[in-house]
Amino acid sequence: MSWRLFELMLWAAGYTVLLSGISIVIGLGLGLLVCAAKLSPNKALSLPATLFISFFRGVPLLVQLLLIYNLLPAVGIMVPSVVAAVVGLSLCTAAYQAENLRGGFNSVPRGLIEAAEMVGLSPFQQLRRIRAPIALRLTLPALVNEAILILKASSLISIVGVIELTRMAQNLAASTYKPLLFYSVAGGLYLVICWTVAGGGSILERMTKAGRT
Amino acid sequence: MSDVSTAPTPAAQATPQTATPAVLVKGVTKRFGETEVLQGIDLAVPAGATTCLIGPSGSGKSTLLRCIAFLEEATTGTIAIHGDPLGFAEAPNGQRTRLSPQNIREVRSRIGMVFQQFNLWPHMTALGNVCEALVTVRRMKRSDAEARGMAQLRRVGLENRAKHYPSELSGGQQQRVAIARALALDPEILLFDEPTASLDPELTGEVLNVMRDLAASGMTLLVVTHEIGFAASVGQRIAFLDHGRLLLNGSPREVFGEPRHPRLAQFLETYLDRGAAALL
Amino acid sequence: MNKRFLMKAMLSLALALPLAAPVAAQAEDALARVKAAGAMKVGTETAFAPFDFIDEAGAHAGLNVDLFTEIGKEMGVEIDWVTLPWDGVLPGLEAGQFDMVAGPATITKARVERYRFLSPIAEATVALLKQAGDDSIQKPEDIAGKLVGAGKATAQLAQAQAYGETLPGGIETREYVGFNEAYADLAAGRIVAVANSLPNIAYVAQTQPDVFAVVKPAFGQPSYFGYIGTKKPEDQSLLDAVDAAIIKIKEDGRMTKLQEKWFGTTFETPNEVPEPKV
């Protein structure tokens, strides 16, 4: 494989990382909203959140992407390929992250909240100062895991016309008749990316653990 | 303290059981990395009596018990159950050789163990827990095993809980099932590792009562406990461990009576439950 | 920090929705829109050599790229390529994801009913590609009872299936996301032939003569390749302009040069879309 082609693969890997990264961040924000709605005692909020989570966890990403790409324009919302890809990945990961966050919030020990109540923190202060930081810290490993899952899931976004790492490998495999080489290189690049994220995640976990009692 | 110096009698010699100690611990040390938890323990546990192992946290008493059960391997030294070596055999020149897993299982099956955390298997009923080894190890017919299991549950007063799962039982009941499980195999020696330490105070009584009955029936018990009152009233021998050494070993009167060893006095001050003071 | 981010995310979402909506909502004249933007969005798949493919340097190349460069010059606009698997191209066109489709697509009865075809650019008659040295297939009928591959949702697949029904024992077909995968499977020996249009398989056989060979003659009905647009009224002005550009390119001889370059041969194509036979 020439350096030029390897460069193309690297470029595509970068694009994979970029789009996945954006989706993870948007998904985290959206996931927080969905999680808040799901935890709300108000049925008008929690029911849609439940449906959202169920749908986006229950339908293959491939189908979600095609629905977004082909259906939204029909109702008047123009979504270019890249936007469709990011929206699809974000919605999908938001559903998973909402569940992770819910798990995190639910495992904040009751006693800690009662202690906060007793020293006079308002419900909002309790959320901001006690529950959210602890829940986020508890969710961190799941978040790292989710980031890796999305990085890998992004191999499907070529279906809406985005040329990322897998698609690039597919193209080059076809044009050079060397599928073994290009899919191996793609696999290797995914490994480097995912292992880096996993490594970074465990460093981050260790750092946040230091502040733990 | 004459027992400690008793030379081990070869099992082949048909000496009366009382003469051979039920458990003989010889020169046992245990090291975890840099820390030496046991620093050369020699102890003979007499058969047909209750021996209580007491001492401060970290003194090594649980480790000693686990070495006797061969759940931990002693770094040096040997353990013998009624004269039969467990885990390692020692040649006259002091060389230790590891015994076969088969042999270890065989000798160990003569010991029963009751844990602090009960360790009942959660996917089996109370009766299932008691019968498991009878069926899988002793190859008994299930119906025979269950009859025997029920008898053991009756012995600890739980025949009406036979079909309950551990999660449906109180801590005290779970520990009594665990005792029944150990008894079902008809062990020569029963080891207790702080059997009441995980229980609420109001539940310790039922477990201690079962143990009292067992002691009265003449079984050989070796009990690691913090219940000094129990040790003083039920124990026929008391062994006091401190910093991995066996400091005292004798009858309750010898150990608890005046003049007290200064380390024991200090320990009792810290650990003694108020009610027990009257017993001493 | 999270809260601020959340606010931003929500705000940008809230802003993005109404901004995006009007684009498709108003039926703006397509030619005016493309001219104003200075760029035309063209959807295609890049697994259809020699029309669209990724060359060995990793670049999008082929007759389509060259031809649309000329079309762009004629119209004074840039070409924005949107590449996706073929079974996503026509849905994308209907959804309004691009202004037109390159492809090209075989001009068929069903498609003519649904889409507007522009002036044909090549012959599309379907033939078979086999493994070089496979003596068991000498003529098209030899595929009877065998497994033949083609691209999913392609006219070539439909023709192969229709042809198979006329053979004793019929044929089995396997549908691929793209023709490249079908070629790879043919090389691997999982299928005995690939049904695709003559210009395509001639190119493949010519670039890899050790691996592939064309089975002559073509079995399909004579048909043509053309570019596709929708029948929406607002799109017609743009498609008229592209059509005019194509015809101009044909008449001044540029098309012949491109055909020579990519097919190694030339063929006459009518200016008007002919009545499809398939």
Add this chain to the structure above:
Amino acid sequence: MTLDFALMADKMPEILSGLWVTIWTWLVATILGAGLGFLVASARRYGPAPLDWLLKLYVEVLRGTPFLVQLFLLYFGGPFVGLRLEPIPAGLIGLTIYASAYFSEIFRAGFEAVPKGHVEAAQCVGLSRGQILRRILLPEMTMLVLPQCVNMAIILIKETAILSIITVPEMTGVISAIGSQQYAFVEAMFLLAIFYWVLVETCGYLGRLAEARLSKFRFAVP
């Protein structure tokens, strides 16, 4: 816009056959994947250290690359090293291997989660290593890891959609092909979404049912 599902109704037999392929490939890959995963986890726990490293690499490589790439390597790369698999065997093998990596991690955590004391108690009553694995570790672990296993099974339902790319005639492939033939693209996607949603929710429901039935075996915390 209007949706016309009548176009789809005519193709019901094909759609049902696609649904069936989806279901059976999923079941086979899940069961084989769980079995292989258990073997990997056991080998890593009881085998020699070099085997553990090797299997760790196996697991991490499979977990660090997309299933699509693995499948492409197996199906399109395989013939170059003399491994020529038909689409369905390739899909099943690929999905099984992929699943085994995740299942092995679930079981590894399961092994760790069984309290050491439960094993010691079994040693004390004389159970052999094999008996401890069979009678104590395996059943206890099963209920500990059941929720994660259900989760993984759900992920695998969705991964079967990817098999369509190597021409396995499963639900996604069949329905999207019909959608293309009939120019009913959006209807096809809707139908797919609904089918998968129902499958996933059914699987989740059955999983929760099983968990509820096992709940009395849960750990009694002393």
